[in-house]
Amino acid sequence: MNPSEKNIPVHHLTSEQFQLMTLDTGHPENFNDIHRHNFFEIIWFNEVKEDSSLELDFEKHPLRNNQICIIAPGQVFNMKLRGEKGYVLAVSREIFKEACDIETILTGGTAPFTLDLQSGKTCNTIIRLMEEEYHTTSRINLLKTYLKAFCIVITEQISLQDPMIHDRQRIQELIKLIEEHYIAQRETPFYADQLKISTHYLNDIVRFSRGTTVKKMIAQRLLLEAKRELSFGALTVKEIAFKLGFGDASYFSRFFKKHSGQNPEAFKCKKD
Known part of the structure; x- marks a missing residue:
């Protein structure tokens, strides 16, 4: 395979800032390849197979009826459709940020989560109104209003399933900081200083809310970027090592094997 052909595809919104589609009646996006979006995508799975x-950022998630997945721009997504039913909302960054203000979602989307019965009924009413408006006059301000109502309901579900969400504001700030600095800054005190809390306290809240440590979060972000580069980039292992801030390729290889169980060359060959 030519290295240039390994670049991960990016799906774009065309002329519209908002699109409403269904999974079962001809969704125009090709799900059957691994890709990213430059927009937010909300997928509501009404009916799925057993x-x-x-796959979201190389992690496989089983699906159940009445689940929603929110994919943030830049996330790696893959799914082969086999007759699942549901709705797909493709939303520009600008409109999505108007409709949804939970930092967790804006930072990294969500894995599939379940709607309870009442929320499912409410969302169904909203989506029907949205669908009617979209296919008739398509007034963007009204569509934004429906989208905001939809997001209020589904983010309440996220809060209920994660009752500590309001105590995790610093965690979300930490995620943003890691996203910005993970290549250059790999030590916990830097992030604690940025958040104006002690290193000990920061590790405590990370351990309590996520079951891990700050250093492991940074390592996982590095590992994810390494996997992306190895899977879809044109760089050599040595070039990736330097791009990600490792002093030499052997150090990078040891890091990759420690956190993934295989060396970078084996991972790259497996993806070819």
């Missing part, structure tokens, strides 16, 4: 699943 073994339906999707």
Whole structure:
């Protein structure tokens, strides 16, 4: 395969800032390849198969009826459709940020989560109104209003399933900081200083809310970027090592094997 052909595809919104589609009646986006978006995508799975699943940033998630997945711009997504039913909302960054103000979602989307019965009914009413408006006069301000109502309901579900969400504001700030600095800054005190809390306290809240440590979060972000580069980039292992701030390729290889169980060359060959 030519290295240039390994660049990960990016799907774009065309002339519209908002699109409403269904999974079962001809969704125009090709799900059957691994790709990213430059927009937010909300997928509501009304009916799925017994073994339906999707991959989000190389992690496989089984699906159940009445689940929603929110994919943030830049996330790597893959799913092979096999007759699942549901809705797909493709939303520009600008409109999505008007409709949804939970930092967790704006930072990294969500894995599939389940709507309870009442929320499912409410969302169904909203989506029907949205669908009617979209296919008739398509007034963007009204569509934004429906989208905001939809997001209020689904983010309440996220809060209920994660009751500590309001105590995790610093965690979300930490995620943003790691996203910005993970290549250059790999030590916990830097992030604690940025958040104006002690290193000990920062590790405590990370351990309590996420079951990990700051250093492991940074390592996982590095590992994810390494996997992306190895899977879809044109760089050599040595070039990737230097791009990600490692002093030499052997150090990078040891890091990659420690956190993934295989060396970079084996991972790259497996993806070819």
